[in-house]
Amino acid sequence: MSKEIIVIASDHGGFELKVLLKSYLTNNGFAVLDLGCDSTESVDYPDFADAVALAIKEGRAKRGILVCGSGIGISIAANRHQHIRAALIHDRLSAELSRQHNDANVIVMGGRLIGVDVAKDCLRAFLSTNFEGGRHQRRIDKMS
Numbered sequence: 001m002s003k004e005i006i007v008i009a010s011d012h013g014g015f016e017l018k019v020l021l022k023s024y025l026t027n028n029g030f031a032v033l034d035l036g037c038d039s040t041e042s043v044d045y046p047d048f049a050d051a052v053a054l055a056i057k058e059g060r061a062k063r064g065i066l067v068c069g070s071g072i073g074i075s076i077a078a079n080r081h082q083h084i085r086a087a088l089i090h091d092r093l094s095a096e097l098s099r100q101h102n103d104a105n106v107i108v109m110g111g112r113l114i115g116v117d118v119a120k121d122c123l124r125a126f127l128s129t130n131f132e133g134g135r136h137q138r139r140i141d142k143m144s
Helices: 010-029 044-058 072-078 091-100 116-127 134-144
Strands: 005-010 031-034 062-066 086-088 106-110
Touching: 005 044, 010 031, 010 062, 010 106, 010 116, 031 106, 031 134, 044 062, 044 072, 062 072, 062 116, 072 086, 072 106, 086 091, 091 116
Parallel strands: 005 031, 005 062, 062 106, 086 106
Antiparallel strands: none
């Protein structure tokens, strides 16, 4: 059985958290498609949101992770793509609800706002929680 591929990217403000989350993913049996950035040198977050959206659209991954300093800018950029449902989360419950009710295919975190342990807990919840469907599907259909 092949490993699920998770696409991940960040800007400079999220680089350090991205590295830690990438390690967490590989240590837990996931394959990681890292689309950058590769340092804390200043870059433009929309470029990385677009790269993750394209990877998902092309089928190179079904789910993704984005990180910028606050998570706000990169989530706005990602959600410009009709096939992306990027959820900016701050705790385990928001990660679970993003999957259960919104069928989020991208989780977004603020590298300067969230602690490493909380970020890992959010990622675990995102990866292990299923979409509930039902009444929520009707709402998802209106966004797609």
